[in-house]
Amino acid sequence: MADSRNYLADFIQSPGNITLLLAGLATAVICSFPFGLVGAAFPLLATVALETLACLFIPDMPSFRAWANQRRLQQKTAMSSERMLDEIFAKCGSKQTAREIEQMFAMLGQQVRSLIEHASEQTGILNGTDLQKIQSVPTQYLSLRLSLLSIDERAASVDLRKISAKLNDLNAQISKPALGADVRQLSRARDEYQNLLARHQRMLSRRSAIEAAVLTLPDQLAEIYQLVMSNSSERDGIRLTDAISNLQLRQEIEDEIADELNFNLEATPNKTMARTKQAQR
Structure with missing residues (x-):
């Protein structure tokens, strides 16, 4: 109802x-x-x-509901994009870099609109699923850029030397525990510090993958754009299908990276330090 x-x-x-x-x-x-x-x-x-x-x-009517669903999606995407742009301007140290990201986002959006408008004039060249994949490219670009900024922000907040010193101190306390020390809690604290370092290294590795995605995403869209604009042969049609499939595969990989990144960003050394102090009491 x-x-x-x-x-x-x-x-x-x-x-x-x-x-x-x-x-x-x-x-x-x-x-x-x-x-x-x-x-x-x-x-x-x-x-x-x-x-x-x-x-x-x-x-x-199904046709009206399809129009309404598309309108809602566009409104939701616009709100999400505006929010991510605000976060990018807030996180980015250089306003010039933030403006360049905004300009690239606008260019990708214009390219997507032109591509969809041209595809709508040629029946059967792109189906609904293909259009949804292509429409998500500008927002995906902002998401990747925001992920890079979040990684840099998170990396700057982690003092690797301090964590290494804490690990050495914990190892020393575990090997020669003081009277009344809770060795089990100290071991848990050591494990969490080790996990924090491992997550940090994985996060930095993911950064390289995201950087590659940021560079190649506009090129992938440009390739699809050119194929749609000059789709005059069966060979071009096969290449278009492959290009869209590659775009979907990249989006799935980026989603996995984003999910793991969000998990990594939630892990902060403060909780681990708190547990260490509790174990030392």
């Missing part, structure tokens, strides 16, 4: 419905001059009748 109400709201707020209501109101105003209220009543009643019928049937 909630789903139906959502689609009904989408229809009421749709440009076509608003145009219909404004046209009915304008007609009523025009008819009121020569005929008075009686003249205005007929266009208003007709508009109300049409609006009621439209609200009953149009929200349930």
Whole structure:
């Protein structure tokens, strides 16, 4: 039921419905001059009748729901992109670099819009799944850029020398425990520091993979763009299919990297240090 109400709201707020209501109101105003209220009543009643019928049937139409779903996705993507751009400007040390990222994002968006517009004129060249993959490229680019900044921020917050010194101190305490020391807690603290170092190294390794993705993503989109614009042979069609498949594969790899990156970024040395102090009491 909630789903139906959502689609009904989408229809009421749709440009076509608003145009219909404004046209009915304008007609009523025009008819009121020569005929008075009686003249205005007929266009208003007709508009109300049409609006009621439209609200009953149009929200349930598959074509309208597809349009509404696409509109929601675009709004969600726009909000997500705006949020990521704000974070990039906040995290990026150089405003010039942040503006370059914003310009690349705008260029990718323009390229995607042009590609989709051209593909819509050629029936069957791209299916719905292909279009969704291509539409996500600009947002994916921002996500990768934000991941790089997050990695750099996280790497700067980890003092490897201090952690190594803590590990040496813990090893010494475990090998020769003081009277009343909780060796089990000290061992747990040592393991967490070792895991922190391992996660840090994996995160730095992922950085190289993300850097490569940032460099190749615009080129992959450019390749798809050129193939769509000049899709005149069966060989080009096969190359287009392969290019989109490679784009999807890259997106899946990037999603895995992002998931692991988020996990790594959640791990902070503060909790480990707190446990170490507790074990030493």
